[in-house]
Amino acid sequence: MFYLQYVSEVVIGAPYAVTADLMDHFKVDVVCHGQTPIMPDVDGADPYAEPKKRNKFKLLDSGCELTTQMIIERIISHRLTYESRNKKKQDKELKILAMLERENSG
Structure with a gap:
């Protein structure tokens, strides 16, 4: 209901x-x-x-059935996965920025 x-x-x-x-x-x-x-x-x-x-x-x-506590536990248990994914994304974005800076300066 x-x-x-x-x-x-x-x-x-x-x-x-x-x-x-x-x-x-x-x-x-x-x-x-x-x-x-x-x-x-x-x-x-x-x-x-x-x-x-x-x-x-x-x-x-x-x-x-989903509670706030369950969401918190999922985030904690997957923290390393999130950190790894975000690190790869950050590295990729930094490479693109460096490439754009080289193109603009040269």
Whole structure:
């Protein structure tokens, strides 16, 4: 099932734990979290306790198994391949620049 709903505002730099003050100040109607595990706040508390208490918390399923962590792990595991590819590309571009400089100076 695909569901799309527009939002009126996204709070940039919001604290990890959603507090009553934050919800009241921004007049929050709903707080959403994806299907990744919910990590406790530094004090061990549920960061979504307040929205859950107000029945304004929703879990969302994106329908995609790919997570940010998986992307990071792929990049790290393929780092040497990326570096090698980029080094070859850089060397090729430097050779072309040197050739163009020789042609322009001679």
